[in-house]
Amino acid sequence: MTASITLPSPAKLNLFxxxxxxxxxxxxxxxxLFQFLDYGDDISLTLTPDQPGIRLATPIPGVSEEDNLIVRAARALAAKASGDLPGVSIAINKRLPLGGGLGGGSSNAATSLIGLNHLWQLGLGLDELAETGLTLGADVPVFVRGHAAFGEGVGEKLTPAFPPEDWFLVLKPACNINTGKIFSEQGLTRNTSRIRIAPAFEGDASRYRNDCEDVVRRLYPEVDQSMEWLKKFGPARLTGTGACIFGRFPTESAARIIWESKPSGIIGFVAKGVNVSPLHQKLTELE
Incomplete structure (x- = not known):
């Protein structure tokens, strides 16, 4: 039985x-429309046969162990096992900002599910892992399945998609957004017409938007200011309920030129959009 493994836990964008x-x-x-980025956290899982139980070696400031999706994912998976399991120590190298709309917590949960399924040799398929993931959060299944996807329902009904693998400049304004607050706002658009599974951004791009964007910009001036700056260089959009915003560029150099001129006080990164999750790319190398 493999004793240790380190796996990527990538970010996602909601392209609309x-x-x-x-x-x-x-x-x-x-x-x-979900697409992954070749940027994210790393999670290291180490079996500890002489120490039973699930331990988080690197607690995340401000997140209790009971609320940590990594721990919850590990416990949910352990509950499916029929026999005794060796203990595990889990460490995370955290790059993704908390509360950014990049799916960091959901991605961490999915990487933990897939990594522990591998280490514990449980032999569960992606369907069962995605089903377990859905009990942890609506975005977990797309990370488990590992392919860019058109999502419906609360985001869990997934159809593989193939948007262009462009480069993105992602900015994190200096605020944290409460998703529940955004979805409970009176002014939120809730009646956008349904579309059929659409090839991303084909035809009129104005058909696609983020319906949370107007409310978020009104409630969080930091997002509004960052959006106004990024829009000088092309279309910019909120991902999830934010706070992160992104602009898409045809090349890495084009994105980095804009990155170099960003206002002070804003953190962010440049990354490539990828349709196969870096997590699944890594698993393919291990097989």
């Missing part, structure tokens, strides 16, 4: 996010 209705349980019906 349409809110097409509201369900009786209060959740919103979405249509969105």
């Amino acid at each position: 996010l349409h809110i097409v209705g509201r369900r009786p349980d209060g959740y919103h019906e979405l249509q969105t």
